[in-house]
Amino acid sequence: MDSNVILIDEKTFCSWKIKLEQASLVAFNIHEFSRKREKLMGFSFSIKPGESIYFPLSYPSISSRERPTREEVFSHLKFILENEKISKICSSFKESNKLLKYYGIEIKGMIFDIMLESYVLESVKNRRRNLKSLVNRWLHGNHAGKEQKVFRGTKNRDCAIEQHRSSAVESDIILQLHLKMWPLIARNSVIKNIYEHIERPLLKVIFRMESHGILIDTHFLSSYSSELSHRLHQLEKKAYKIAGTSFQLSSPHQVQKVLHHSLRVNNLPSGIPYINAKVLLELAEKYSLPKIVLEYRQVTKLKHSYTDKLLHMINFTSGRLHTSYHQTLTTTGRLSSSQPNLQNIPIRTSEGRKIRQSFIASSGYDLITADYSQIELRILAHLSQEKKLIKSFLNHEDLHSITASNLFNIAFKKVTPAHRRRGKIINFGVIYGMSAFGLSQQLNISLTDAHNYINLYFKHYPNVLTYMKKIKIQVQKTGYVNTITGRTIYIPSIFSKNIVRRNAAFRTAINAPMQGTSADIIKRAMIVVDQWITNKNNSVRMLMQVHDELLFEVPQGAWKEYAHEIRDLMENHIRIRLNVPLLVNIGKGHNWLQSH
DNA sequence: CATGTCACG
DNA sequence: ACGTACGTGACATGA
Numbered sequence: 001m002d003s004n005v006i007l008i009d010e011k012t013f014c015s016w017k018i019k020l021e022q023a024s025l026v027a028f029n030i031h032e033f034s035r036k037r038e039k040l041m042g043f044s045f046s047i048k049p050g051e052s053i054y055f056p057l058s059y060p061s062i063s064s065r066e067r068p069t070r071e072e073v074f075s076h077l078k079f080i081l082e083n084e085k086i087s088k089i090c091s092s093f094k095e096s097n098k099l100l101k102y103y104g105i106e107i108k109g110m111i112f113d114i115m116l117e118s119y120v121l122e123s124v125k126n127r128r129r130n131l132k133s134l135v136n137r138w139l140h141g142n143h144a145g146k147e148q149k150v151f152r153g154t155k156n157r158d159c160a161i162e163q164h165r166s167s168a169v170e171s172d173i174i175l176q177l178h179l180k181m182w183p184l185i186a187r188n189s190v191i192k193n194i195y196e197h198i199e200r201p202l203l204k205v206i207f208r209m210e211s212h213g214i215l216i217d218t219h220f221l222s223s224y225s226s227e228l229s230h231r232l233h234q235l236e237k238k239a240y241k242i243a244g245t246s247f248q249l250s251s252p253h254q255v256q257k258v259l260h261h262s263l264r265v266n267n268l269p270s271g272i273p274y275i276n277a278k279v280l281l282e283l284a285e286k287y288s289l290p291k292i293v294l295e296y297r298q299v300t301k302l303k304h305s306y307t308d309k310l311l312h313m314i315n316f317t318s319g320r321l322h323t324s325y326h327q328t329l330t331t332t333g334r335l336s337s338s339q340p341n342l343q344n345i346p347i348r349t350s351e352g353r354k355i356r357q358s359f360i361a362s363s364g365y366d367l368i369t370a371d372y373s374q375i376e377l378r379i380l381a382h383l384s385q386e387k388k389l390i391k392s393f394l395n396h397e398d399l400h401s402i403t404a405s406n407l408f409n410i411a412f413k414k415v416t417p418a419h420r421r422r423g424k425i426i427n428f429g430v431i432y433g434m435s436a437f438g439l440s441q442q443l444n445i446s447l448t449d450a451h452n453y454i455n456l457y458f459k460h461y462p463n464v465l466t467y468m469k470k471i472k473i474q475v476q477k478t479g480y481v482n483t484i485t486g487r488t489i490y491i492p493s494i495f496s497k498n499i500v501r502r503n504a505a506f507r508t509a510i511n512a513p514m515q516g517t518s519a520d521i522i523k524r525a526m527i528v529v530d531q532w533i534t535n536k537n538n539s540v541r542m543l544m545q546v547h548d549e550l551l552f553e554v555p556q557g558a559w560k561e562y563a564h565e566i567r568d569l570m571e572n573h574i575r576i577r578l579n580v581p582l583l584v585n586i587g588k589g590h591n592w593l594q595s596h
Numbered sequence: 597c598a599t600g601t602c603a604c605g
Numbered sequence: 606a607c608g609t610a611c612g613t614g615a616c617a618t619g620a
Contacts, residue, residue: 248617248618250616250617250618251617251618251619252599252600252601252617252618253600253618253619254618275600275601276600276601276602277601277602297601297602298602300616300617301601301602301603301615301616302603304615304616304617305602305603305614305615305616306603309615309616329613330612330613331612332611332612334605334612334613335613336612336613336614337613337614338613338614338615339614340614340615341603341604341613341614341615342604343603343604343605343613343614344602344603344604344605344613344614344615345603345604346603346604347603347604348603348604352603376605376611428610428611429610431610431611432610432611432612433610433611434610435608435609435610436609437608437609437610438609438610439610441609441610442610498607499606499607499608500607500608500609503607503608503609504609504610504611507609507610507611508611508612510611511610511611511612512611512612514611515605515611515612518605519612546604546605547604547605547612547613548605549605
């Protein structure tokens, strides 16, 4: 008997209706029409492994038997999903919630998202997290044949019955995956805590952030886009004149050929694999073409990836820009953003900043940014218990300058901005698990000098060295490292036979606790600020997260009071305590650039 | 579809 | 002696 049922008659509907209403935990799966977004075809539920039901919202014309109306089925769906007492298991909450919201349904009750469950249990680089790979890893051998049916070929894609059956089987699988993973989470208080106090509450915060979107000054952006087009044209003309031939400036290969043949650039190693910005910058001292290529690249980047792309991505309905945040992608616990990526909007060059300028507040609102100051270095201070670092942060000293003063052996008062920049690079190097070579590249110094600086650094901050040794020993022994909330990051490449990979794994192991703890902190901040926003009747909107920064829209006039509260929440009420203070910088403006 | 390049924290 | 900074996403080119 096939127990993954497709509803077609009144009798089945009634018996399942009662079963579902009495259940305390149901897995559900939304069946969305694949060729048309926001079209709900049907849905399926499962409350017992091996059993599931599919409710079509539009019937294939195969049966003349008596059956419930679309309205009956829909109101049942609504009743179950909005019932606080029934906990829900789903496979990607955000997507389901988005579609259901469109249909006027709000998912209530406790949420178990199997993707999040997998994420807190198995945060490993390159680990795939779709239904198929979860089945392979977690239901291996226990689900013989069934998943084959669902995931095998697309021969019958157009056959409605096959689709319905697949959807039903999927909710069964979702339930079974949860029953495998949840006990492992529940029995480990640390993992359970991360799930219940970080990842699960964050689901809805991210959902709200995505739905708000952000307003873009389209006039400003499109006129900037035309300006960039014009400049590209000028640059092309110039380049062709110098080269004596026309070629594609955007092709690294063609640029390399032109440099070789037309210009007879002789200090270009012929075996060079690529012509990146660094190489071009060096060549720019002797030749004029490299500079043009560099500028061309910068301008095309701005135009294609930002001005044009962002304008195209603006949603017709809301008139705003909505990104997608991915909560289960990075190994360290960070979010990522795509379509469009709003976590890499330019800021480092004056040209790029114009893109940021086009992110504006809704009328009647101001934009506020709140960013954690040097959060990863503060975490390093905490983790390493390095007294000098802790002291610096307690006294609100400028750490980059202090590092510069220590390493370059100059009085603190005599540290120049150039010294400070180098101090900053070294401090960052520490976070990245720096190597002498990497540092020498960044600072443009010799390998021996870089070695000396590293040795000096560890002499000044001995506990940092001790901490790093400790991490190395731990990761070699266990294959993983942890953030201070206990989030586990697995680094299996530490056991690689390849020394290059092993060294890379060591650096990941050094970096992951800092990057990951920072991610934990801002996630907690998002949750408590979101809670506060709800209590404030949503007069403030959280719009974006960029790793150590949050962007808000607040009603004009009252921004000072709001900013004060946001800062206080982020610094003092996230329930993750470091032995150094957290510091949040607040900025206000009409656009994102101003607010920095 | 992989590679090179470059935008961010 | 190894070949080299951590984590992402997107674009254009060219097999």
